[in-house]
């Protein structure tokens with residue numbers, strides 16, 4: 506049977522990246538991401554500026570995604586957009602653009618939960634990637650979230666544990682800020698860590714009431730006090746030890762994540778483990794998960810690099826599965842800044 510191909514144009518604008526992708530079923534034809542450089546000089550995302558930049562970027566990025574996919578608007582089957590969670594001003598740009606486009610083309614509108622999309626990015630068709638089988642555990646680690654999810658099916662998930670304060674991405678970014686590295690600091694810590702000694706310094710690993718929850722705010726504080734103390738003894742401490750400090754911070758974070766994953770495996774009996782979200786781009790975390798296949802006999806799933814940080818391809822793949830269920834929205838749908846992975 507030759508089923509009709511479904512072409513979906515997906516828009517992601519939840520934070521500071523404007524991204525548009527076109528998918529043919531589960532295959533990505535284009536995935537354009539416009540990063541907003543403006544925030545780096547403020548050391549964090551400025552919501553007002555993010556919203557304005559999305560407004561400037563959205564038309565050219567949509568155009569570029571269509572051209573790269575070699576698709577005309579009239580061939581699209583549906584328009585998808587990130588409904589939440591995210592910054593309201595940013596979400597509104599993608600939401601209203603998607604609504605107008607779906608209305609103008611008279612095709613279905615599909616809303617997507619950004620957190621589900623990070624997880625479902627694993628189902629993008631790619632010859633080099635294996636897809637996880639249900640049920641699996643997904644460790645979602647991003648700038649805004651840190652969660653252990655039991656994924657029973659595409660849209661059936663359970664939260665096993667989550668952070669009670671900072672997200673892993675924040676732990677990376679705040680540590681980087683203390684070290685004077687640019688924003689967002691995660692990739693810079695990663696780059697330096699690759700050349701440093703992960704055993705050079707030791708930082709405490711927090712305990713949480715629920716053994717599958719996370720806590721990262723204490724780590725940031727202990728790094729701050731450690732640096733202050735060392736700088737009193739030697740004002741050039743950071744400069745002289747940057748690689749080792751980054752490697753030690755990264756190793757502490759990896760150790761914390763691994764401890765929780767082991768506990769989740771023990772509790773659920775599930776040994777299929779996926780990682781998702783911006784921090785899953787981290788080379789140390791990726792290597793640890795690859796090594797875990799042999800070391801712990803887990804089956805591990807690591808997303809392709811371009812589908813780790815925010816992108817519209819993951820919105821498109823999630824929308825594809827919603828399309829198959831005819832899960833469409835009316836134009837009455839509104840953006841939602843706060844949303845759990847279960848909505």
Ligand code: KG4
Pocket residue numbers: 520646647648649650673674675677678689690691692695782783784785786787788813814815
């Ligand atoms: O998923 P994402 O793009 O946006 C959110 O939904 O939050 O994640 C962004 C986060 C930032 O905190 C950034 O520093 C972190 O992902 N990140 C990394 C790396 N690449 C991005 N953290 C550590 N190592 C990396 N290589």
Ligand code: ZN
Pocket residue numbers: 619623647648782783814815
């Ligand atoms: Zn994200």
